[in-house]
Amino acid sequence: MELGDGGAASRPRVDKEVDFANYFCTYGYLYHQKEMLSDRVRMDAYYNAVFDNAAVHIRDKVVLDVGTGSGILAIWCAQAGARKVYAVEATKMSDHARELVKANDVSDIVEVIHGSMEDVVLPEKVDVIISEWMGYFLLRESMFDSVICARDRWLKPDGMMYPSHARMWVAPIRSGLGEQKKNDFNSAMADWHSFVDETQAHYGVNMGVLEKPFHEEHEKYFLQTSLWNNVHPDQIVGSAALIKEIDCLTASVEEIRTVHAEFSSKIGADRTLVSGFAGWFDVHFRGNSKNPATRDVELTTAPSAEDCTHWGQQVFLLHPPIRANAGDVVGVRFVMSRAKQYHRLMDVEITTTVRTSGGKSLQPRSSKFFIE
Incomplete structure (x- = not known):
């Protein structure tokens, strides 16, 4: 920020x-x-x-x-x-x-x-x-x-x-980053298992009891931490949703402490993978109702092929991704709140429910993320 x-x-x-x-x-x-x-x-x-x-x-x-x-x-x-x-x-x-x-x-x-x-x-x-x-x-x-x-x-x-004024947006995307992060996680765990075997063989100490916390550490780092990324507009596979609007003249700290939204996104690409969601924001300079701006200027951090910003977008990857077709609807429950340990960082929970174009509903999935 x-x-x-x-x-x-x-x-x-x-x-x-x-x-x-x-x-x-x-x-x-x-x-x-x-x-x-x-x-x-x-x-x-x-x-x-x-x-x-x-x-x-x-x-x-x-x-x-x-x-x-x-x-x-x-x-x-x-x-x-x-x-x-x-x-x-x-x-x-x-x-x-x-x-x-x-x-x-x-x-x-x-x-x-x-x-x-x-x-x-x-x-x-x-x-x-x-x-x-x-x-x-x-x-x-x-x-x-x-x-x-x-x-x-x-x-x-x-x-x-x-x-x-400020607004927050979320949209489903396709990306190869999910597979890359999953591979990184698997490599880290394979390295851990080699480490445990070698420590036992060379030094006679069994480190296996620490596998669970090691696994949790790396799962959070590789699979549950959002990523900074410049998403290309072509990666967006469904409709974007406005999840929060802020009037800077009246907003309270309590109002921005938690962001909660429920929305649906219709998939526009056939036989695609919903690899996760991208989040971005825009702000406006409008003055106030009694003294409006001569020119309403917008600053947007939306995915762009040319006008990228240092903010980029925050990407929340799903493991595994959702297989979807054009016309499918992804229902999303999005909750973002301040991290308990560090209040300047954020915890995010995304729950997805897919309804196919044929009327079939898939089991809801919940994923938790950390914005570093």
Whole structure:
């Protein structure tokens, strides 16, 4: 996930020390910032949203950039005519942001604040909150929590959110990755069995009692962990389903803690394998009902042959895949919630039921996944 332009803005809690430490570490490095700043789909969407709507949303306004990272969104807002921009960043990337703000001659407008959004105290309310908070499959990393905190504390009653709306999508796909991961798992288990035999033969110690936990470890890693992938549109074999819509102006943390959806997808390809499901998101910059955007800008991470993003798609592979024909309907129950151990990561459960075009219903199957 990326915040602002890839920064961090949330406060560590004692019971989540490792979780938060890993998170903040990542965004404190320039190589990671560069990856996101090189994403043209991402950059163009934010640039167009700011400058195409500058006259109605940014000019002479007070802006808060949550998780400013390198500070580029704050700089753009200043260049678009903002009266004042508060750029909040929890990592040492704030030092680099200050240098960039100074180098781009907007230090009289942009104030970089090093601290967590939950702790920062601003001298005034703001007209606009801008943030690039979206993680893999939108909600991974839970950055939106900090944006909600900023909104509830500092946004004026008639203020607006950039982006203003977000949506999550899921579609069935075909892929050779499932077979590859299954082979990797089988190779790991074969290697384990050789290890057990060799340890017994050479050192007289039986390691077989550890086979079950080893099996569970590797099953989770190879078969139950979602994958980052750039899915080609031709790999989608059924209709995509909208599983969650978020109004950034009104959404609560409780609302995004769990995503639950039930939907059906009609298969469009004959004699195909439903290897799993791909998940992606889009966000929109629409302003608010009283002050709509001059141009509604969309940033989408949907499968594309040309316009790929660093978010890619999250792929949930089924083992074994589902054999399907055109006209078959795959019913899906989808549940995504925050992982118990690390709240910035996600647990997913997908239950599928297939109804063939001939009217036959197959036994429901449930698969569990982990979004790292």
